[in-house]
Amino acid sequence: MSLNELASRLNNIAPFHVMELAKKAAVLEKQGRHIIHMGIGEPDFTAPPAVVEAATRAMADGKMQYTSATGLPQLRQAISDHYRSVYGLDIAPERIVVTAGASAALLLACAALVEKGAQVLMPDPSYPCNRHFVAAFEGQAKLIASGPEHRFQLSAQMVREHWNEATRGVLLASPSNPTGTSILPEELRAIVAEVRARRGFTIVDEIYQGLSYEGTPFSALSLGEDVVVINSFSKYFNMTGWRLGWLVLPPALVPQIEKLAQNLFICASSIAQHAGVACFSPESIAIYEERKAEFKRRRDYIVPALESLGFKVPVVPDGAFYVYADCSALSDDADQLTIDMLNEAGVVLVPGLDFGPFTARRYIRLSYATSMENLQEAVARLRTFFASRKVA
Template structure:
């Protein structure tokens, strides 16, 4: 069989896109489960909750009524209006529906933003650690993700000073995530404002990934959209709205970019799933929003349980995560190789965590990402297994 490296037609940009190592661990876990092992998954960032019944019913009605045709490339007008209302009610910011583009998940939103803004050789400043796919979207359009080591003293996030010190003639903008995957930490509002102003002064663009913003625990609701109409924001129905497999998200862009983004969306996607869009409308019903807030409270309860337990077991958590459902923990007191450590943990304890290998060079060997998007029962069992595993290694 012809191997990929033997295929002469492969684009050289593939050299800049690394494998997603978390999926390798997921395959290892699946193999163990087929052998009859019980595995506790604290690796992939997927809510254990599914869409509420009101959302499922909306999808069923759309299918029963035959509302399955293509929509506009920018999405159902009523869904764009509902998202606009969500920003008004939750974040106290007015966003014209015309600036909202409904997409096939946040991944499609990032792809469209990068397709419109990233040219060959253009650099985007990003934190290290960060979600690997974000930097790979930049590489897919022949841009360069310029990663800046951002330690716990900066909440694992970029600062305005970092942006200022690393700006050059080849830098075109910044790509931020608040709250972040893998760290679960947010950029403080005042610092985010300073970053936006710093980028604006240099004629660059700011993209903010807010897909976990609905799961921000320790602050009043805030969106980067309040910092100016030139800020580009990406969001998703996957995390807060518990619709990972529905592949539905949105992109908010300045008015002058809408026509260009629409042209790209028409050619690359035609539109997001019509069924998912009709279901997404139900997410903004008061009944659904009440359910989401209850689930958010449950995620916070899980965080408040797992962080002290991890610290008791010897993990270092220098920054309390304030959003999403991740803990980015320093495991260097337990192992000198996070990748080997997570493989041993999976094989011997049946617990999946993700090594820092995926998230950037500064924390490759020292950190693991722990997802607490699983039940309290599983979290308690995981702690018991980890305690036994770690005591056996000492």
């Protein structure tokens, strides 16, 4: 096939630089180098015993057939019960659609809501795949520059100022990748009100909501049934490779999403779904909460450690497992700095290039989803790395 015959939408999908750095790191590892990975956002914890046992039992019992496109009833009910126990929200299980990861959830939401030429507002910086989901359906992700004064998030004022006749909605993430910052509840309430007044849609990615370290647990679902929320078993529940997530939808949207899911995915992995039910057992939740406390401990170590190296952390992350650090006092090119840190110090960090042009050259993202020992070793290596640059 000639490249000229490929769909033009591919021109709107940029390479994912974090994966390119991971490839370079793999080459160095093959050469015998020890590399500390703080690039990819993947928990170093795996599924707890009860979850693994549930998957094993499902396979042994032959429970591997297709499920309904909306998911196992018992899993939808377990998710509903979780919203009640953690957030105090009554979310009918019929509004919950189980998906093949949060990526499938975003794909389905954009397939249902994004028309050709539709503009969707989101902050710069934001997770690159989110804007690519919009582009995949020939919409336009309009990135709005958002600095530390706005916690790297959209505000209601930004929505008012940037909404135009082509705008159809907003796509938010709270807590956010790459920044680990949440939208404050009162601000999110104001954003939803602005969008609602314009008869638009609000999609909120809450895949890191379980890893919120400050304040009372809050979900955008408390703001009304018209808010579409996406969540995942990958982050808080430590099931990245299991490819399991969910959508919470307005009741009227459920049949339409179900129709799309039937045609695009049939269903999420049945084995992963049976395992997912066990995530909500008391023993599993206790393990997840211990791990959450460990992530917070790592955050509380790495933020001051980065500042001691010369980075600035203008907003301390209140969730997820990322730090978005200003490296402008150390380099005027975050991309080149991350390459140098990999080659010379054996430490993988990610430049802001992936997350939007506004912060591309000034910021780097660090993932602290690795052991405390690795974090301490990385800081020691980077201290030596920056000291040698000063000498040179």
